[in-house]
Amino acid sequence: MNTDRVFKALANPTRRRLLDSLRARNGETLGGLCENLDMTRQAVAQHLRCLEDANLVATIWQGREKLHYLNPVPIHEIYDRWIAKYERQQLQALSDIKQLAEGD
């Protein structure tokens, strides 16, 4: 997994909306995904390519239509490798801050 690509892909609100759309309706076409968004088809296609490059979306051609499917694996991997280890320290870190803040 390319961590940086995944984080960068997630850093854009339009791309997060696209992932949400696919969560609601997996297998959508480019045209279908455009309907919710206020920008050109080409712009949406670029966002989708970005999501594909990050491996967050997989595509299948069906005739002249390109179907888009959510791939939740990279998001899960980010959680495993990156977020979970922060959660473990959560309470410790917070109490550290409080102690220092009240320290003088």
Added chain:
Amino acid sequence: MNTDRVFKALANPTRRRLLDSLRARNGETLGGLCENLDMTRQAVAQHLRCLEDANLVATIWQGREKLHYLNPVPIHEIYDRWIAKYERQQLQALSDIKQLAEGD
């Protein structure tokens, strides 16, 4: 929580390294955090401000030093509100894709 700010903050490898540094050594000063990074102090300070704006880092002044503390809450919230719901569908989505790919 400002979701967009948090995602944008996480989208930069230097800022992720800073969070990692704080995970290893919570309460570091700006100067200390600079030592691992190959850029000017001012650049690091800008990254830290970005992390502060995203509420990922909390700071406390101690004399002329500014101490930086990791705040894991936004990361946890992102997991809760944004990642967990993707995980739930993980297996379903993957099998959908496989079925379609093998479909003809």
Added chain:
DNA sequence: AATATATGCAATAAAATGCTTGCATGTCAA
């Protein structure tokens, strides 16, 4: 075969980002 539909590709323009340099401010220490 001709036309409409779904998408791709590429050049650009505008905006955001990342980093630098230079100077200012506040705190510590001799």
Added chain:
DNA sequence: TTGACATGCAAGCATTTTATTGCATATATT
């Protein structure tokens, strides 16, 4: 009180990102 240290502020520049426009290609429909 003077000089060193830790940080802040701000302007400028290069790069990246986001979106647009225009044209090309491939599939479907009539």
